[in-house]
Amino acid sequence: MNPYYREYSDFLAERFEGKVQKISIDLALGCPNRDGTLGHGGCIYCNNAAFSPDAAKNALGVAGQLARGKAFFARKYPTMRYLAYFQSYTGTYGLHSKLIEAYREALADSETLGIIIGTRPDCLPDTLLDRLVRLSKESGKEIMIEFGVESMHDSTLELINRHHSAATAADAIRRAAAAGFAVGVHLILGLPGETEEMMTATVDAINALPVSTIKFHQLQVLRGTRLAQMYAEGLSLTLFTPDDYAALCVRLLKRLRPEIALDRFVAQAPADLLIAPRWGLKNYQFREILLKKLAES
């Protein structure tokens, strides 16, 4: 609990009793922005290697991945409960019957209290939403949806090759929330060409939508991406220092609807993939900088 913004832990505590930990489940799903359905190159900041299916992990299946995750945490916290997080690639991109089977398998686990599904805004049709509503009722457990929104400016979405519009994101958020799901959004701060006014306008647009949680990520230039190539060719980017980024987060937090819980402020790419900015900070270290700035503001 802190006096400056709503913590994600508060959001979870309202829904679940005791300590809850996310366990990432990889279904080795593809992405329509990579397999040619929408495009081949993917989003300009997305790294192939970072998003390669983890064959070893996938071979374990849903129950096996959950068991492995639980074994890791249960050693320290025997009473820990879990949320299965379908985060890799596009978590709703696949044959609907297969997807429902995988989600159902996670929900059947007695220590798993719910699931979180991460996806693109253009990959959650009403037919799948209806099936998720039925699955949530049947299991008696919570299903939460997270959308990669990144920006609410079409000019930016086009530049970063997202292949969806801000209107598509707004529509997906409204439909998922109307179906009864808590909705989370991911935004990237510092996208090419974006001014602070544009980022603030994105936050304003999110404020007007039925969003429960948010993740802010600083733009990172990763090896093997189109962005890395553009950067090497001289593209001018706002690459924040931790201090500048924290100051920006403070200003955006003052703007953000206070009911929206903050899930993350920073992205952490593997060091061998990261070209810039190289902060070398752990999450908790950034949080300390941010809280200090909030206290001073």
Ligand code: SF4
């Ligand atoms: S960021 Fe997501 S939507 Fe974009 S190419 Fe990568 S996996 Fe696909």
